Amino acid sequence: MTVSACLTTSSATHCCQPCAIRRGSASRGARSPPRPASQRARRGLACRGFLSGLFGSGGGSGGATVAEPGVAEDYSLENLDEVLLTELQAEDGSQRYIVYRNGGLVDAAELEALCDKVGWPRRPQNKVQAALANSFLVATLTLEDAPPRSSSSDCSDGSSSGSGSGSPPTSSRPASSSSGTPGRLIGLARCTSDGAFNATLWDVLVDPEFQGQGLGKALVEGVTRTLLKRDITNITLFADSAGKP
Amino acid sequence: MKLTGAALGLSDGINTQKPALMVDTLEQQLPPPPISKSDEQFLEGGVEFVWGEEGLDVGELNDLFEKVGFPRRDPSRLALALANTYRTIWIRAARKSRLAREGQLLGFARATSDGALSAVIWDVSVAPAWQRGGLGRALVERLTSSLVHDGIATITLYAEPGVVALYEKLGYVSDPEGIRGVAFQTKSAFGRSMAAALRR
Numbered sequence: 540m541t542v543s544a545c546l547t548t549s550s551a552t553h554c555c556q557p558c559a560i561r562r563g564s565a566s567r568g569a570r571s572p573p574r575p576a577s578q579r580a581r582r583g584l585a586c587r588g589f590l591s592g593l594f595g596s597g598g599g600s601g602g603a604t605v606a607e608p609g610v611a612e613d614y615s616l617e618n619l620d621e622v623l624l625t626e627l628q629a630e631d632g633s634q635r636y637i638v639y640r641n642g643g644l645v646d647a648a649e650l651e652a653l654c655d656k657v658g659w660p661r662r663p664q665n666k667v668q669a670a671l672a673n674s675f676l677v678a679t680l681t682l683e684d685a686p687p688r689s690s691s692s693d694c695s696d697g698s699s700s701g702s703g704s705g706s707p708p709t710s711s712r713p714a715s716s717s718s719g720t721p722g723r724l725i726g727l728a729r730c731t732s733d734g735a736f737n738a739t740l741w742d743v744l745v746d747p748e749f750q751g752q753g754l755g756k757a758l759v760e761g762v763t764r765t766l767l768k769r770d771i772t773n774i775t776l777f778a779d780s781a782g783k784p
Numbered sequence: 785m786k787l788t789g790a791a792l793g794l795s796d797g798i799n800t801q802k803p804a805l806m807v808d809t810l811e812q813q814l815p816p817p818p819i820s821k822s823d824e825q826f827l828e829g830g831v832e833f834v835w836g837e838e839g840l841d842v843g844e845l846n847d848l849f850e851k852v853g854f855p856r857r858d859p860s861r862l863a864l865a866l867a868n869t870y871r872t873i874w875i876r877a878a879r880k881s882r883l884a885r886e887g888q889l890l891g892f893a894r895a896t897s898d899g900a901l902s903a904v905i906w907d908v909s910v911a912p913a914w915q916r917g918g919l920g921r922a923l924v925e926r927l928t929s930s931l932v933h934d935g936i937a938t939i940t941l942y943a944e945p946g947v948v949a950l951y952e953k954l955g956y957v958s959d960p961e962g963i964r965g966v967a968f969q970t971k972s973a974f975g976r977s978m979a980a981a982l983r984r
Binding site: 662665666667669670671673674675729731732733734735736737739741763770772773774775776777778779 | 857861862864865866867868869894896897898899900901902904906935937940942961962963964965966967968
């Protein structure tokens with residue numbers, strides 16, 4: 540599936556207008572208040588760093604500059620809690636948005652269906668629910684009809700890259716478009732932690748329909764950055780040998 | 785419980801030389817490990833086990849960490865970590881002796897968990913003067929039993945190479961089905977970095 544790639548991070552303090560994000564150009568929210576240049580530059584770096592893998596390969600544009608290896612040390616300006624990862628076009632021509640979200644609501648039944656889809660053995664529902672509730676952080680990927688409420692495209696580094704042509708077919712279900720309803724769950728990652736030193740990632744999964752485009756990587760990167768932002772630096776996880784990039 | 789890790793590509797360097805050990809108690813209905821030496825026996829030897837962080841002094845804990853070669857922690861962050869820890873067990877000197885004053889902290893272990901599916905054991909430590917007396921094993925036996933008793937499906941821990949054998953004796957398994965533990969290494973990296981996820 541090809542996607543049009545334009546990257547924004549949301550800022551809760553900023554811009555209430557949904558941004559029109561178009562392939563091939565970095566558009567700014569029409570009513571964004573001007574930002575100091577240093578802040579813009581740092582957000583640009585943060586944008587690039589956050590999903591450097593997502594667009595650095597596979598998109599094929601080659602035009603997106605990739606950040607220096609290693610993460611941006613200053614996380615203070617990023618709002619990592621809700622990030623528009625990518626935008627794509629559904630069969631009917633409407634826009635869909637893949638959103639990364641920290642602490643989003645997870646419907647247990649929907650998660651179970653997703654686990655089935657990736658081929659995991661079933662686990663008792665009550666345990667899954669308890670585990671979600673007691674996890675330090677649960678991050679989700681959702682497919683939505685509207686961009687996140689507070690998105691603003693301030694990544695003026697031209698990180699948008701057009702790749703491929705034609706609309707990718709997506710089996711988007713007729714989701715309600717009210718802003719309060721979460722979209723379709725297509726990915727999840729959760730971690731346990733003591734909130735100070737150690738964290739362990741569990742249950743990283745991406746809907747097979749959306750695999751192969753760096754979303755799993757984005758999930759892990761998002762959780763990792765969120766943890767680092769809180770000075771939790773011993774981040775661990777268990778990977779099987781079949782872990783796919 | 786199948787695990788998919790997507791730690792590939794984190795550019796800050798991932799140490800992959802860590803056997804991963806997982807225990808799937810849910811599927812296998814594993815019983816808790818037998819307690820090899822009872823509380824009474826230990827009490828006769830002048831030590832007692834205490835559950836929970838009440839009565840635990842953070843400064844003393846840092847001293848213990850230092851004695852065993854773990855990094856000392858910022859006290860307030862350590863207190864925060866303890867508050868967010870699922871289960872804590874420690875060992876206290878039951879009486880004054882040549883090696884300890886009464887009430888002195890001799891050993892420690894804790895586990896973080898989501899309370900249902902997974903738990904990770906951290907910071908298992910025994911004061912050097914009290915090592916080789918079965919205290920480390922006793923701590924892990926009790927902590928593991930307690931987690932199994934709570935119905936937690938997967939119990940893991942990370943061990944220095946020299947102590948992996950201890951955990952294997954308790955039923956933990958290295959690298960089950962090729963699963964490996966990996967840890968994110970930042971510039972402010974920590975000393976303990978061998979990850980052995982243990983399968984029980």
